[in-house]
Amino acid sequence: MIDLHTHTFLSDGELSPFELVYTVKYNGYVAVAITDHVDYSNMELIIPGVVKAAKILMENYDILVLPGVELTYIPPKLIKYIVIECRNLGSKVVVVHGETVSETVPVGTNICAIRACVDILAHPGYLSEDEAILAAENNVKIEITTRRGHNVTNKKIAEMAISKKAKLVLNTDMHTSKQFLTKELIAKTLLNAGLSTDYYSVMRKNSLEIVNVHGYSL
Ligand SMILES: [Zn+2]
Numbered sequence: 001m002i003d004l005h006t007h008t009f010l011s012d013g014e015l016s017p018f019e020l021v022y023t024v025k026y027n028g029y030v031a032v033a034i035t036d037h038v039d040y041s042n043m044e045l046i047i048p049g050v051v052k053a054a055k056i057l058m059e060n061y062d063i064l065v066l067p068g069v070e071l072t073y074i075p076p077k078l079i080k081y082i083v084i085e086c087r088n089l090g091s092k093v094v095v096v097h098g099e100t101v102s103e104t105v106p107v108g109t110n111i112c113a114i115r116a117c118v119d120i121l122a123h124p125g126y127l128s129e130d131e132a133i134l135a136a137e138n139n140v141k142i143e144i145t146t147r148r149g150h151n152v153t154n155k156k157i158a159e160m161a162i163s164k165k166a167k168l169v170l171n172t173d174m175h176t177s178k179q180f181l182t183k184e185l186i187a188k189t190l191l192n193a194g195l196s197t198d199y200y201s202v203m204r205k206n207s208l209e210i211v212n213v214h215g216y217s218l
């Protein structure tokens with residue numbers, strides 16, 4: 001399993017980065033990104049520690065660990081600048097918390113994240129046609145999520161993204177030890193999103209594209 005959107009106690013998750021990685025490794029993951037909530041107040045505090053942890057975890061637990069961020073509540077016009085700063089600090093997976101039905105972020109977040117060529121636009125419940133078209137052009141992956149609340153728009157997101165040839169990925173957005181991906185959870189999420197179970201192989205391949213950019217092969 002591959003999951004490129006997770007949280008630790010460095011933001012609002014419950015697990016330490018080491019506990020999270022050990023938990024998912026033990027449950028069959030081959031790759032995970034740690035993507036805690038980051039903004040201008042904490043980027044320098046969080047990213048270097050996650051980069052260091054990822055290196056040690058990879059050397060010891062035989063799992064690919066990618067340091068990342070989930071940019072959240074960033075004023076849309078600043079997204080393109082903070083993406084560059086996060087990448088310069090060592091973030092390999094830049095996720096933006098998209099315009100979702102369950103937590104309001106500024107209007108314009110989706111389009112500005114896509115223009116900034118982030119890796120993943122997370123749970124973008126309000127994804128528009130124009131946004132999906134540009135996501136396809138910029139190869140920004142659109143997230144289907146297992147997370148309660150955000151997941152109510154999965155079907156709408158999947159239809160819009162697929163109709164405009166934007167690539168989908170499946171992530172958990174996990175905050176606790178019980179929310180990792182399982183075969184059952186994948187099957188249930190795909191069914192609710194109107195996708196066939198086979199479609200997981202397409203989404204996994206799309207996640208691997210993000211991983212492979214950094215020279216890792218799985
Ligand atoms: Zn989010």
Ligand SMILES: [Zn+2]
Nearest residue numbers: 005007070173
């Ligand atoms: Zn999240």
